[in-house]
Amino acid sequence: MTDIERYVRAATRDNTRRSYQAAIEHFEVRWGGFLPATADSIARYLVEHAEQHAVSTLRQRLAALSQWHVSQGFPDPTKAPLVRQVLRGIRTLHPAPPKQAAPLLLQHLQTAVARFEQEALQAQQQHDLATLLRARRDTALLLLGFWRGLRGDELARLRIEHIQAEAGVGLTLFLPRSKGDREALGVQHRTPALKALCPVTAYLQWLEVAGIAHGPVFRKLDRWGNLGQAPLNSNSLVALLRGMLERAGVPAALYSGHSLRRGFATWATANGWELKSLMSYIGWKDAKSALRYIDAAQRFGDLAVLPSGQERSLIP
Structure with a gap:
Protein backbone atom coordinates (compact mmCIF):
# COMPACT_ATOMS: atom_id res chain seq x y z
CA MET A 1 0.00 0.00 0.00
CA THR A 2 1.43 3.36 -1.04
CA ASP A 3 1.39 6.40 1.22
CA ILE A 4 -1.34 7.95 -0.92
CA GLU A 5 -3.49 4.84 -0.62
CA ARG A 6 -2.90 4.74 3.13
CA TYR A 7 -4.08 8.32 3.61
CA VAL A 8 -7.05 7.85 1.28
CA ARG A 9 -8.05 4.77 3.24
CA ALA A 10 -7.74 6.68 6.53
CA ALA A 11 -10.20 9.30 5.24
CA THR A 12 -13.07 6.80 5.44
CA ARG A 13 -14.37 5.32 8.69
CA ASP A 14 -13.81 1.57 9.04
CA ASN A 15 -17.52 0.85 9.49
CA THR A 16 -18.38 2.89 6.39
CA ARG A 17 -15.71 1.12 4.35
CA ARG A 18 -16.98 -2.31 5.38
CA SER A 19 -20.60 -1.45 4.65
CA TYR A 20 -19.68 0.00 1.25
CA GLN A 21 -17.70 -3.11 0.35
CA ALA A 22 -20.64 -5.30 1.35
CA ALA A 23 -23.01 -3.17 -0.75
CA ILE A 24 -20.80 -3.41 -3.84
CA GLU A 25 -20.50 -7.16 -3.38
CA HIS A 26 -24.28 -7.45 -3.06
CA PHE A 27 -24.81 -5.51 -6.28
CA GLU A 28 -22.17 -7.39 -8.29
CA VAL A 29 -22.08 -10.90 -6.88
CA ARG A 30 -25.48 -11.60 -5.36
CA TRP A 31 -27.60 -9.60 -7.80
CA GLY A 32 -25.36 -9.99 -10.85
CA GLY A 33 -24.93 -6.33 -11.71
CA PHE A 34 -22.06 -4.90 -13.74
CA LEU A 35 -19.75 -2.02 -12.86
CA PRO A 36 -19.63 0.64 -14.07
CA ALA A 37 -23.41 0.59 -13.91
CA THR A 38 -26.10 2.41 -15.83
CA ALA A 39 -28.96 4.36 -14.30
CA ASP A 40 -31.37 1.77 -15.70
CA SER A 41 -29.59 -1.16 -14.04
CA ILE A 42 -29.49 0.63 -10.69
CA ALA A 43 -33.19 1.47 -10.98
CA ARG A 44 -33.96 -2.22 -11.63
CA TYR A 45 -31.77 -3.18 -8.67
CA LEU A 46 -33.78 -0.86 -6.41
CA VAL A 47 -37.10 -2.17 -7.70
CA GLU A 48 -36.15 -5.81 -7.14
CA HIS A 49 -35.19 -5.08 -3.52
CA ALA A 50 -37.92 -2.56 -2.70
CA GLU A 51 -40.00 -5.04 -0.70
CA GLN A 52 -37.02 -6.70 0.98
CA HIS A 53 -35.07 -3.74 2.37
CA ALA A 54 -35.83 -0.51 4.13
CA VAL A 55 -35.36 2.74 2.24
CA SER A 56 -32.43 3.56 4.54
CA THR A 57 -30.70 0.36 3.41
CA LEU A 58 -31.31 1.18 -0.24
CA ARG A 59 -29.91 4.67 0.32
CA GLN A 60 -26.79 3.16 1.84
CA ARG A 61 -26.41 0.88 -1.20
CA LEU A 62 -26.73 3.90 -3.50
CA ALA A 63 -24.11 5.78 -1.50
CA ALA A 64 -21.70 2.86 -1.94
CA LEU A 65 -22.34 2.66 -5.67
CA SER A 66 -21.95 6.42 -5.98
CA GLN A 67 -18.62 6.35 -4.13
CA TRP A 68 -17.33 3.51 -6.34
CA HIS A 69 -18.12 5.35 -9.57
CA VAL A 70 -16.66 8.65 -8.40
CA SER A 71 -13.47 7.04 -7.06
CA GLN A 72 -12.99 5.16 -10.33
CA GLY A 73 -13.51 8.27 -12.47
CA PHE A 74 -16.88 7.26 -13.94
CA PRO A 75 -20.07 9.37 -14.14
CA ASP A 76 -22.30 8.76 -11.14
CA PRO A 77 -25.48 6.97 -12.32
CA THR A 78 -27.10 7.15 -8.87
CA LYS A 79 -27.75 10.87 -9.41
CA ALA A 80 -29.82 10.26 -12.55
CA PRO A 81 -33.47 11.47 -12.43
CA LEU A 82 -34.71 7.91 -13.04
CA VAL A 83 -32.95 6.56 -9.95
CA ARG A 84 -34.19 9.44 -7.79
CA GLN A 85 -37.77 8.97 -8.97
CA VAL A 86 -37.70 5.21 -8.36
CA LEU A 87 -36.38 5.74 -4.83
CA ARG A 88 -39.08 8.35 -4.17
CA GLY A 89 -41.72 5.92 -5.42
CA ILE A 90 -40.41 3.15 -3.18
CA ARG A 91 -40.55 5.48 -0.19
CA THR A 92 -44.17 6.35 -1.07
CA LEU A 93 -45.39 2.79 -1.64
CA HIS A 94 -43.40 1.13 1.16
CA PRO A 95 -43.46 3.56 4.10
CA ALA A 96 -41.87 2.26 7.27
CA PRO A 97 -41.13 3.86 10.62
CA PRO A 98 -37.43 4.34 11.31
CA LYS A 99 -35.86 1.74 13.57
CA GLN A 100 -34.50 3.18 16.79
CA ALA A 101 -32.71 1.68 19.73
CA ALA A 102 -34.67 1.72 22.97
CA PRO A 103 -33.19 4.21 25.46
CA LEU A 104 -31.49 2.55 28.40
CA LEU A 105 -33.62 3.43 31.43
Missing part, protein backbone atom coordinates in the same frame (compact mmCIF):
# COMPACT_ATOMS: atom_id res chain seq x y z
CA LEU A 106 -31.86 4.94 34.41
CA GLN A 107 -33.45 2.30 36.64
CA HIS A 108 -31.87 -0.42 34.52
CA LEU A 109 -28.52 1.34 34.61
CA GLN A 110 -28.70 1.52 38.41
CA THR A 111 -29.70 -2.14 38.67
CA ALA A 112 -26.83 -3.28 36.47
CA VAL A 113 -24.22 -1.15 38.24
CA ALA A 114 -25.41 -2.35 41.67
CA ARG A 115 -25.13 -5.96 40.50
CA PHE A 116 -21.64 -5.45 39.12
CA GLU A 117 -20.53 -3.72 42.34
CA GLN A 118 -21.81 -6.70 44.32
CA GLU A 119 -19.87 -9.02 42.00
CA ALA A 120 -16.72 -6.94 42.49
CA LEU A 121 -16.96 -7.00 46.29
CA GLN A 122 -17.48 -10.77 46.35
CA ALA A 123 -14.63 -11.27 43.90
CA GLN A 124 -12.27 -9.23 46.08
CA GLN A 125 -13.17 -11.33 49.11
CA GLN A 126 -12.63 -14.56 47.18
CA HIS A 127 -9.54 -13.32 45.30
CA ASP A 128 -11.34 -14.02 42.03
CA LEU A 129 -9.49 -11.78 39.57
CA ALA A 130 -11.48 -12.89 36.51
CA THR A 131 -14.83 -11.89 38.02
CA LEU A 132 -13.38 -8.66 39.41
CA LEU A 133 -12.01 -7.64 36.02
CA ARG A 134 -15.31 -8.32 34.29
CA ALA A 135 -17.33 -6.43 36.89
CA ARG A 136 -15.08 -3.37 36.77
CA ARG A 137 -14.87 -3.32 32.98
CA ASP A 138 -18.61 -3.66 32.52
CA THR A 139 -19.34 -0.94 35.07
CA ALA A 140 -16.94 1.48 33.39
CA LEU A 141 -18.30 0.69 29.93
CA LEU A 142 -21.91 1.26 30.95
CA LEU A 143 -21.34 4.44 32.94
CA LEU A 144 -18.91 6.09 30.56
CA GLY A 145 -21.04 5.17 27.55
CA PHE A 146 -24.24 6.45 29.19
CA TRP A 147 -23.11 9.70 30.82
CA ARG A 148 -20.90 10.67 27.88
CA GLY A 149 -23.53 9.65 25.31
CA LEU A 150 -21.02 7.72 23.22
CA ARG A 151 -21.77 5.59 20.19
CA GLY A 152 -20.78 1.94 20.32
CA ASP A 153 -17.89 2.34 17.89
CA GLU A 154 -16.60 5.34 19.86
CA LEU A 155 -16.57 3.29 23.06
CA ALA A 156 -14.65 0.54 21.30
CA ARG A 157 -12.02 2.99 20.01
CA LEU A 158 -11.31 4.82 23.28
CA ARG A 159 -7.61 4.84 24.20
CA ILE A 160 -6.10 5.49 27.60
CA GLU A 161 -3.57 7.99 26.24
CA HIS A 162 -6.48 10.10 24.98
CA ILE A 163 -8.16 10.36 28.41
CA GLN A 164 -7.23 12.46 31.42
CA ALA A 165 -9.20 11.62 34.56
CA GLU A 166 -9.09 13.05 38.08
CA ALA A 167 -11.08 11.48 40.89
CA GLY A 168 -13.77 13.76 42.25
CA VAL A 169 -13.29 16.25 39.41
CA GLY A 170 -13.99 14.74 36.00
CA LEU A 171 -12.42 13.42 32.86
CA THR A 172 -11.54 14.72 29.43
CA LEU A 173 -11.42 12.40 26.45
CA PHE A 174 -10.31 12.93 22.88
CA LEU A 175 -11.84 11.16 19.90
CA PRO A 176 -9.53 11.33 16.86
CA ARG A 177 -12.43 10.21 14.67
CA SER A 178 -16.18 10.35 15.08
CA LYS A 179 -19.22 10.25 12.82
CA GLY A 180 -20.01 13.94 13.13
CA ASP A 181 -16.43 15.10 12.66
CA ARG A 182 -16.54 15.65 8.91
CA GLU A 183 -13.19 17.47 8.82
CA ALA A 184 -11.44 14.68 10.77
CA LEU A 185 -10.04 17.21 13.23
CA GLY A 186 -10.92 15.16 16.29
CA VAL A 187 -13.24 16.18 19.09
CA GLN A 188 -12.73 16.61 22.82
CA HIS A 189 -15.39 15.86 25.42
CA ARG A 190 -15.57 16.51 29.15
CA THR A 191 -17.58 14.65 31.76
CA PRO A 192 -17.87 15.69 35.43
CA ALA A 193 -17.51 13.42 38.42
CA LEU A 194 -20.92 12.52 39.87
CA LYS A 195 -22.17 11.80 43.37
CA ALA A 196 -23.58 8.45 42.26
CA LEU A 197 -23.13 6.22 39.22
CA CYS A 198 -19.88 8.09 38.61
CA PRO A 199 -18.17 7.36 35.27
CA VAL A 200 -14.88 8.86 36.48
CA THR A 201 -14.67 6.56 39.50
CA ALA A 202 -15.68 3.55 37.40
CA TYR A 203 -13.02 4.35 34.77
CA LEU A 204 -10.22 4.75 37.33
CA GLN A 205 -11.24 1.56 39.15
CA TRP A 206 -11.15 -0.35 35.87
CA LEU A 207 -7.66 0.87 35.00
CA GLU A 208 -6.42 0.05 38.48
CA VAL A 209 -7.65 -3.53 38.56
CA ALA A 210 -6.69 -4.17 34.92
CA GLY A 211 -3.20 -2.75 35.41
CA ILE A 212 -3.19 -1.03 32.02
CA ALA A 213 -1.67 2.37 31.29
CA HIS A 214 -1.89 2.68 27.52
CA GLY A 215 -3.74 1.28 24.54
CA PRO A 216 -7.45 0.47 24.22
CA VAL A 217 -9.60 1.17 27.26
CA PHE A 218 -12.10 -1.62 26.71
CA ARG A 219 -10.77 -5.04 25.75
CA LYS A 220 -11.97 -8.59 25.46
CA LEU A 221 -11.89 -10.82 28.52
CA ASP A 222 -11.98 -14.59 28.16
CA ARG A 223 -13.69 -16.89 30.65
CA TRP A 224 -10.47 -17.30 32.61
CA GLY A 225 -9.98 -13.57 33.03
CA ASN A 226 -7.21 -13.17 30.48
CA LEU A 227 -7.25 -9.59 29.24
CA GLY A 228 -6.55 -9.11 25.54
CA GLN A 229 -4.47 -6.36 23.96
CA ALA A 230 -6.83 -5.53 21.11
CA PRO A 231 -9.88 -3.28 21.55
CA LEU A 232 -13.39 -4.66 21.66
CA ASN A 233 -14.88 -5.12 18.22
CA SER A 234 -17.63 -2.54 17.77
CA ASN A 235 -19.74 -5.19 16.01
CA SER A 236 -19.69 -7.31 19.18
CA LEU A 237 -20.87 -4.54 21.50
CA VAL A 238 -24.58 -5.24 21.07
CA ALA A 239 -24.18 -8.85 22.18
CA LEU A 240 -21.82 -7.79 24.98
CA LEU A 241 -24.21 -5.10 26.24
CA ARG A 242 -27.18 -7.44 26.21
CA GLY A 243 -25.17 -10.12 27.98
CA MET A 244 -24.13 -7.65 30.67
CA LEU A 245 -27.70 -6.50 31.27
CA GLU A 246 -29.08 -10.04 31.30
CA ARG A 247 -26.43 -10.96 33.88
CA ALA A 248 -27.82 -8.16 36.04
CA GLY A 249 -31.41 -9.33 35.59
CA VAL A 250 -32.34 -6.47 33.27
CA PRO A 251 -34.55 -7.14 30.19
CA ALA A 252 -32.07 -6.54 27.39
CA ALA A 253 -33.66 -7.69 24.13
CA LEU A 254 -34.59 -4.18 22.95
CA TYR A 255 -31.26 -2.59 23.78
CA SER A 256 -28.44 -2.00 21.32
CA GLY A 257 -25.18 -0.09 21.12
CA HIS A 258 -27.08 3.18 20.64
CA SER A 259 -29.22 2.62 23.74
CA LEU A 260 -26.63 4.26 25.98
CA ARG A 261 -26.55 7.42 23.84
CA ARG A 262 -30.32 7.59 23.47
CA GLY A 263 -30.78 6.77 27.15
CA PHE A 264 -28.69 9.76 28.18
CA ALA A 265 -30.48 12.07 25.73
CA THR A 266 -33.85 10.96 27.10
CA TRP A 267 -32.69 11.37 30.70
CA ALA A 268 -31.24 14.82 30.02
CA THR A 269 -34.44 16.01 28.36
CA ALA A 270 -36.53 14.75 31.29
CA ASN A 271 -34.26 16.69 33.65
CA GLY A 272 -34.67 20.00 31.90
CA TRP A 273 -31.69 20.21 29.58
CA GLU A 274 -32.26 22.67 26.77
CA LEU A 275 -31.81 21.27 23.28
CA LYS A 276 -28.87 23.56 22.58
CA SER A 277 -27.03 22.40 25.71
CA LEU A 278 -27.72 18.76 24.89
CA MET A 279 -26.47 19.19 21.33
CA SER A 280 -23.27 20.83 22.58
CA TYR A 281 -22.62 18.12 25.16
CA ILE A 282 -23.26 15.19 22.82
CA GLY A 283 -21.70 16.80 19.76
CA TRP A 284 -24.72 16.95 17.46
CA LYS A 285 -24.44 19.51 14.69
CA ASP A 286 -28.15 19.94 13.97
CA ALA A 287 -31.39 19.70 15.92
CA LYS A 288 -32.81 17.05 13.59
CA SER A 289 -30.11 14.59 14.64
CA ALA A 290 -30.73 15.33 18.32
CA LEU A 291 -34.49 14.96 18.15
CA ARG A 292 -34.21 11.46 16.70
CA TYR A 293 -32.62 10.35 19.99
CA ILE A 294 -35.08 11.94 22.37
CA ASP A 295 -38.11 10.02 23.55
CA ALA A 296 -41.16 11.91 22.28
CA ALA A 297 -43.02 11.29 25.55
CA GLN A 298 -40.52 13.51 27.35
CA ARG A 299 -41.74 16.55 25.41
CA PHE A 300 -45.13 16.34 27.15
CA GLY A 301 -43.53 17.13 30.50
CA ASP A 302 -45.32 16.11 33.68
CA LEU A 303 -48.47 15.07 31.77
CA ALA A 304 -46.67 12.08 30.24
CA VAL A 305 -46.92 8.69 31.92
CA LEU A 306 -43.37 7.36 31.70
CA PRO A 307 -42.29 3.71 31.91
CA SER A 308 -41.47 2.50 35.40
CA GLY A 309 -38.00 3.58 36.40
CA GLN A 310 -37.70 6.49 33.97
CA GLU A 311 -37.61 9.06 36.77
CA ARG A 312 -37.39 12.79 36.29
CA SER A 313 -35.25 13.32 39.38
CA LEU A 314 -31.57 14.14 39.05
CA ILE A 315 -30.00 10.98 40.46
CA PRO A 316 -26.25 11.88 40.54
